[in-house]
Amino acid sequence: MMDAGSPMGQFPQLEMQFDGGSRGNPGLAGIGVTITTPDGVMVYEFGDWLPHATNNVAEYTALIRGVQAARQLGATRLNIRADSELVVRQITGRYRVKSPDLKPLYAQAVAELARVADWSISHVYRESNSRADQLANMAMDRRKKIESIGTTSVER
Numbered sequence: 001m002m003d004a005g006s007p008m009g010q011f012p013q014l015e016m017q018f019d020g021g022s023r024g025n026p027g028l029a030g031i032g033v034t035i036t037t038p039d040g041v042m043v044y045e046f047g048d049w050l051p052h053a054t055n056n057v058a059e060y061t062a063l064i065r066g067v068q069a070a071r072q073l074g075a076t077r078l079n080i081r082a083d084s085e086l087v088v089r090q091i092t093g094r095y096r097v098k099s100p101d102l103k104p105l106y107a108q109a110v111a112e113l114a115r116v117a118d119w120s121i122s123h124v125y126r127e128s129n130s131r132a133d134q135l136a137n138m139a140m141d142r143r144k145k146i147e148s149i150g151t152t153s154v155e156r
């Protein structure tokens with residue numbers, strides 16, 4: 001993820017958007033995460049690919065990895081937005097997690113969120129989540145991890 005030169009621990013309040021997608025469902029999958037300051041300044045964003053996963057597994061993977069990154073950046077308050085109504089409603093307790101494939105990811109997501117003092121999650125429409133979607137698709141297309149820290153971009 002971020003290296004020693006990254007801005008770790010400097011941002012107590014952050015905004016995060018995430019997306020996951022799968023081609024074939026299950027099939028080649030990708031995740032995308034953007035992390036900004038409350039006034040919209042990009043701090044960190046990344047996309048990564050998963051060799052074989054469902055759309056919902058990719059969505060949960062994006063949430064987990066995004067929360068981990070936000071915590072590394074020092075977030076104690078985190079406002080999360082996603083276009084996956086299923087994930088948002090499961091995390092908020094409105095829906096139960098029935099899928100055996102999602103139960104461990106749900107538990108991991110809840111555990112990661114518990115490590116953030118103050119967090120919220122809300123649903124947004126797809127058009128409001130376009131950068132995270134773009135990062136997920138770029139990672140799938142390139143089969144590489146894509147990272148941007150501030151204004152520096154890296155492909156791995």
